[in-house]
Amino acid sequence: MEIKIPEVGESIVEATIARWHKQDGDRVGKDDLLCEVETDKITLEIQAETDGILSIKVKEGETVRVGTVIATLAENVGAENAATPPNKSTPSGEEKNPAAAESAAEEEPVAEKEPASGNTSAAEAKPPRKEPPAADQKPSAKTSTPATEERISRQPMSPIRRKIAERLLAVRQQTAMVTTFNEADLSRIMELRRRHRDSFQQRHGVKLGLMSFFIKACAEALKEFPEVNARIDGNDIVYHHFYDIGIAVAAAKGLLVPVIRDADLRDFAELEKILGDLAERAQTSRIELSELEGGTFSITNGGTYGSLLSTPLLNPPQSAILGMHAIQDRPVVRDGQIVIRPIMNLALSYDHRLIDGRQAVEFLLRVKALVEEPEEMLLEL
Structure with missing residues (x-):
């Protein structure tokens, strides 16, 4: 089932998706609030006319013309639900790929050995300790850049x-x-x-x-x-x-x-x-x-x-x-x-x-x- 931007008046030709209240792939019920749509005069609430699985076609913030399909509802959800368990029943890729599991297991000990090796040699311990010195972080240009960017924000007009x-x-x-x-x-x-x-x-x-x-x-x-x-x-x-x-x-x-x-x-x-x-x-x-x-x-x-x-x-x-x-x-x-x-x-x-x-x-x-x-x-x- 197609969900379209409804016609609300001759003077309104386009609308913006202000907010989706459901996520792509969500199961929704009849009369559930799906999204809010803004026109240049009013805000509309679009509800589901039937049960189904939601497939979103137009993202939040996008502006489209009246009559555009913004989402679909798959009403026959039984077959889809039956097909989903096999996909979800394979959470561990390690079982099918022993080599990947072994490499992951090998990487963890390496990470644990680094601090231990640092204790054996003062010369080897210095380089990693030089990375976060307090003196270097105070005047750092990198820390001032995000602060500068946060002082200004921009968003499109509704x-x-x-x-x-x-x-x-x-x-x-x-x-x-x-x-x-x-x-x-x-x-x-x-x-x-x-x-x-x-x-x-x-x-x-x-x-x-x-x-x-x-x-x-x-x-x-x-x-x-x-x-x-x-x-x-x-x-x-x-x-x-x-x-x-x-x-x-x-x-x-x-x-x-x-x-x-x-x-x-x-x-x-x-x-x-x-x-x-x-x-x-x-x-x-x-x-x-x-x-x-x-x-x-x-x-x-x-x-x-x-x-x-x-x-x-x-x-x-x-x-x-x-x-x-x-x-x-x-x-x-x-x-x-x-x-x-x-x-x-x-x-x-x-x-x-x-x-x-x-x-x-x-x-x-x-x-x-x-x-x-x-x-x-x-x-x-």
């Missing part, structure tokens, strides 16, 4: 990392990306989460996080600023009348952006459940290709790792992305008084070819207003 590099470079070369900044007072959201944290989790089985508030806020703001939800296609502007929002997730092998479909139609509990599921599967390489495609807007949260401010890069062909950051208690002026509030810096990167500066600033101000007064979203005002 397909996902190569694709990320290509896309990020394309953002710089093919868009007119600009970033505008603001900050949001999250006092009310933090208070809402504190007051309803336990009851929300008991009722819905998930925690009430920050991201769901920002997804709802962005979905509402996108309805008011359609250019931010649009994209450029040649000389045309393509407007999306739906709100599929991508959420950046740092996976083990690179950044992935799974998409929440129709985010504007989801309530907070739905959003939190979808977020948890997508993030978990993205981090464990179980995300589907279809879940990474088709977003109209993206959100990334560098605050998870402590970032205070950044300029997030666009996720082509989208025209805008919101960057969230770490929350800090800062002194601010409210009603003429200096008070301490939880403040988050916000950054909106956008393609200036499509979105004017005024539109970008007003969009970000609208997001700011919605997260600072979340009652409007909760009551759907």
